[in-house]
Amino acid sequence: MNLITDEIYHYNNWKRILGYEEQEISDSCDSWKKLIHHEDLPYVLEKFHKQFEGEDYIVEYRIKCKTGQYKWLRTKGRVVQWSEDGKPMRMIGTNEDITDRKLIEQELKEKCKQLEQLKKEAEAANKAKSNFLANMSHEIRTPINGIIGMLQLLELTLLNEEQRRYVNRMKESTDLLVAIINDILDISKIEAGKLKIENKPYDLFITINTIYNNLLLQGSSKGLEIGFYFDPKIQTKVIGDEMRLKQILTNLTNNAVKYTDEGYITLRAELICSDSSFQKVRFAVIDSGIGVDGELKDKIFDNFEQGDLSNEKKYMGVGLGLSIAKRLAEEMGGTISYESEVGVGSSFYFICK
Incomplete structure (x- = not known):
């Protein structure tokens, strides 16, 4: 690119990437700018001018094809000739079609978004499940405590051997049920992030x-x-x-x-x-x-x-x-x-x- 005359010299392959014949686009910077997607143009121009301050000129942007669709290009360039007073005169660079890569990246981003959404939904469902289990466990514990209390009172009465065996079996069952309820409450607290470790x-x-x-x-x-x-x-x-x-x-x-x-x-x-x-x-x-x-x-x-x-x-x-x-x-x-x-x-x- 001649930075004095604003002319671009290139291989024909650059235009063919976009589907144009040689004579369909003039060899000027303005023609090139008009093809760049309007959302990307400010960024491309900013990077273009910052190279004169010593920054690398490497940009990825969308550019319009003859069909009206956009392709992604990766442009890399540098100034190779300066005037005696330090002004840039000529630069060289390459244009690479990275459309396929960008499409894959976009697809991956969409997949990541979907996975993130699924993760949030799963976490919400898990939290709802944990809260449900915790609430149900509390609800079950109240009548179980009543049964345990009545069994303790029943033990104090006159019971024959068979009746006492029944009471003991009932106590074993209620103890097991209380242990299960406590386990469910604990796992619910852990999964809901409500467990506190004390020191x-x-x-x-x-x-x-x-x-x-x-x-x-x-x-x-x-x-x-x-x-x-x-x-x-x-x-x-x-x-x-x-x-x-x-x-x-x-x-x-x-x-x-x-x-x-x-x-x-x-x-x-x-x-x-x-x-x-x-x-x-x-x-x-x-x-x-x-x-x-x-x-x-x-x-x-x-x-x-x-x-x-x-x-x-x-x-x-x-x-x-x-x-x-x-x-x-x-x-x-x-x-x-x-x-x-x-x-x-x-x-x-x-x-x-």
Whole structure:
């Protein structure tokens, strides 16, 4: 391009890209400007003049074809000759047809918009589901509490052996239902982003020992051998969410008791590393239970996943315990992992600071 005479010298291929014959467009800057899309022209001219200040001249813009449609061009150029007084005289450059690339980019943008919209709709649906479950759980809890209260009063009356057996069975059922309701409320809070992690001082050994005592009570009733180890190097005075730590480990120990009919369950707390301001502890729940089937290994932490999928389930519950444990662990900045072999047992590990 001659910047003094405003003339453009080019190969014929440039006009053919746009569908024009050589004589159909004059070789002037004005002719070129008239073909540029009006929305892109200010940007193109701005970049054109800024190259004289040292900026690179690389622009992508729409330009009108003979058919009236627009193509995308990528123009790259630079000044190659200057006058003695420092004015630009001549520049060279290339024009590249990037229409196909731009169409692909546009299609990708549309797909991204659609995916973003689908994501928002899915999040809204998930939030609505969580709110519904939370509301329903609250509604169910009220009559359940009434039933529990009446059962407690019934226990105080004179009952024969058969009646007391019925009452005990009803209490077991209501306890299970309350546990399920609590799990649903927790998972609803987590999914709705309403779960709050608190940081308060507590004694870690006392907390873990309480979990062990509950495990000992549950496991002994099934004739299981219960083991416990607490690393003496662990600093017991800590700051964190004691209730959520209890919930995670209780879910893991309850799971171990549920799926272990004979053998042992061991609860361990081991120090991984520490300094003056923090310590990393690995908690482990190890059992000799039924293990995790290969088909479930990738889904075991999903909501409502259970090891027993038969119509007549041997193991009670709805499959939220491990999902809640994993979500809580992540909320606390920790991780949960496991190892398992069918018929041999499972080891679940929870690591947190």
